[in-house]
Amino acid sequence: MNLQPSPAPYLADPKIASLGAQIGDPVRAASFPKAVLRFRNDRWAASVGLDDLSDTQWIDHFGRFTPLPGNLPEPLALRYHGHQFRVYNPNIGDGRGFLFAQLRDHEHRLLDLGTKGTGTTPYSRDGDGKLTLKGAVREILATEMLEALGVETSKTFSVVETGEELWRGDEPSPTRSAVLVRLSHSHIRIGTFQRIAFEDDAERMSALVHYVLTNLYGATPEENPAAQLMQLAVGRIADQAAAFMVAGFVHGVLNTDNINITGESFDYGPWRFNPTWNPHFTAAYFDQNGLYAFARQPEAMHWNLAQLAISLRLICDSAPLVEALESYGARFQAALVRRFLWRLGVKTNGFDADRALVEAAEKAMIHSDIPIAEFFAQHRGGRIPNHWSGEHYASFTALLEGYQSNMTDDADVSLPTCSMLIDEVETIWAAIAERNDWTPLHDKVNAIRQHGRALRQR
Ligand code: AMP
Ligand code: MG
Numbered sequence: 001m002n003l004q005p006s007p008a009p010y011l012a013d014p015k016i017a018s019l020g021a022q023i024g025d026p027v028r029a030a031s032f033p034k035a036v037l038r039f040r041n042d043r044w045a046a047s048v049g050l051d052d053l054s055d056t057q058w059i060d061h062f063g064r065f066t067p068l069p070g071n072l073p074e075p076l077a078l079r080y081h082g083h084q085f086r087v088y089n090p091n092i093g094d095g096r097g098f099l100f101a102q103l104r105d106h107e108h109r110l111l112d113l114g115t116k117g118t119g120t121t122p123y124s125r126d127g128d129g130k131l132t133l134k135g136a137v138r139e140i141l142a143t144e145m146l147e148a149l150g151v152e153t154s155k156t157f158s159v160v161e162t163g164e165e166l167w168r169g170d171e172p173s174p175t176r177s178a179v180l181v182r183l184s185h186s187h188i189r190i191g192t193f194q195r196i197a198f199e200d201d202a203e204r205m206s207a208l209v210h211y212v213l214t215n216l217y218g219a220t221p222e223e224n225p226a227a228q229l230m231q232l233a234v235g236r237i238a239d240q241a242a243a244f245m246v247a248g249f250v251h252g253v254l255n256t257d258n259i260n261i262t263g264e265s266f267d268y269g270p271w272r273f274n275p276t277w278n279p280h281f282t283a284a285y286f287d288q289n290g291l292y293a294f295a296r297q298p299e300a301m302h303w304n305l306a307q308l309a310i311s312l313r314l315i316c317d318s319a320p321l322v323e324a325l326e327s328y329g330a331r332f333q334a335a336l337v338r339r340f341l342w343r344l345g346v347k348t349n350g351f352d353a354d355r356a357l358v359e360a361a362e363k364a365m366i367h368s369d370i371p372i373a374e375f376f377a378q379h380r381g382g383r384i385p386n387h388w389s390g391e392h393y394a395s396f397t398a399l400l401e402g403y404q405s406n407m408t409d410d411a412d413v414s415l416p417t418c419s420m421l422i423d424e425v426e427t428i429w430a431a432i433a434e435r436n437d438w439t440p441l442h443d444k445v446n447a448i449r450q451h452g453r454a455l456r457q458r
Contacts, residue, residue, distance in 0.1 A: 030119025034163025236263025
């Protein structure tokens with residue numbers, strides 16, 4: 001499913017410079033009263049040759065932002081626009097973070113180290129540019145859990161507590177502060193294309209398309225590079241939507257500025273995992289209309305892709321862009337089925353049968369209160385436990401009986417349930433807030449990683 005970390009030497013490659021000065025504004029990190037290392041992701045640091053850093057060096061780079069060797073001399077607050085809840089906003093951009101470094105991994109993929117909570121930039125508007133420690137802890141939990149469930153996601157690379165008191169309307173305040181570094185497969189968003197279209201700059205649009213094709217998709221630009229990119233992006237973003245559904249995940253803020261052109265999921269704010277397969281479940285309290293509710297996420301991603309197509313019109317005819325958009329439904333369905341079978345741990349019986357199985361599973365869950373994580377754990381390898389019943393459930397198990405386990409070793413079939421529901425998130429945070437006890441967080445991360453290893457076993 002998703003790419004696993006593989007050791008690689010440190011290889012700086014600040015390619016962003018090739019996009020010219022208008023891609024971002026040089027900024028400085030805020031200076032913080034304290035820098036206490038709370039989380040370092042050595043698993044992924046090894047994939048970019050940074051796991052050998054001592055804690056002191058680590059804090060120097062990821063708490064104080066001393067440039068990495070041969071990398072960006074100054075951080076860049078990236079420029080972008082975006083539709084926020086379907087309203088176009090030309091006043092956004094990196095308001096509390098920046099691009100810090102770019103590196104190649106063992107597959108020569110271009111990865112970014114980007115920040116959250118490094119202080120104000122030209123795009124901060126009325127914000128303080130800071131991140132709460134709770135926000136950082138929540139992002140660790142979301143990224144670890146999604147990665148385990150096979151979702152292509154940014155990785156939480158580092159969290160350093162910064163010793164400030166922040167005031168927030170949606171957290172008991174004052175609250176602790178942190179700076180987070182994420183490792184991600186680019187920070188070029190659909191909103192990056194929208195800004196260039198808004199500025200009506202065809203030359204820069206072509207340059208951006210070229211950058212994304214060559215550096216992020218490893219593709220050779222063809223006769224119509226914009227159409228080529230549109231096809232690739234539809235495939236990746238349809239897969240991202242499918243991945244969210246199979247993970248039972250609600251991102252919460254699927255605005256165009258939060259959609260990475262590589263289809264890698266990122267920027268975790270009010271996210272939640274859906275306890276049951278409730279189509280209407282929302283994550284963000286400010287999403288009163290349920291625009292980004294669980295089952296509306298695939299449609300939201302399609303709408304976002306339409307905004308990419310509209311931006312690419314600047315350099316491309318509409319026909320091939322529309323053709324790519326029209327392939328979304330079929331590609332989403334194919335990804336949904338593939339991922340659903342993967343999480344169930346069963347072999348395919350052909351697309352039509354698989355599609356019927358997934359539909360029956362969705363129905364069985366919608367018409368019951370079976371927790372999603374338990375549903376997958378209990379049926380893993382095609383097993384049928386005897387705790388659930390009902391008409392819809394029976395239709396599902398009748399189909400599942402025709403499926404074979406995808407695992408070679410029967411011992412691997414039984415998988416303990418691993419979920420990440422809001423109550424547990426709050427309990428993990430409470431231990432930190434009340435007693436500065438980080439053990440529940442680290443225990444949970446270890447349990448999630450073990451779950452991820454078990455899911456990948458075949
Ligand atoms: P988000 O919903 O996190 O994707 O953020 C949307 C926009 O608001 C982006 O331009 C962010 O950089 C900006 N933003 C969010 N929180 C803050 C903050 N505390 N200070 C400054 N800008 C922020
Ligand atoms: Mg964002």
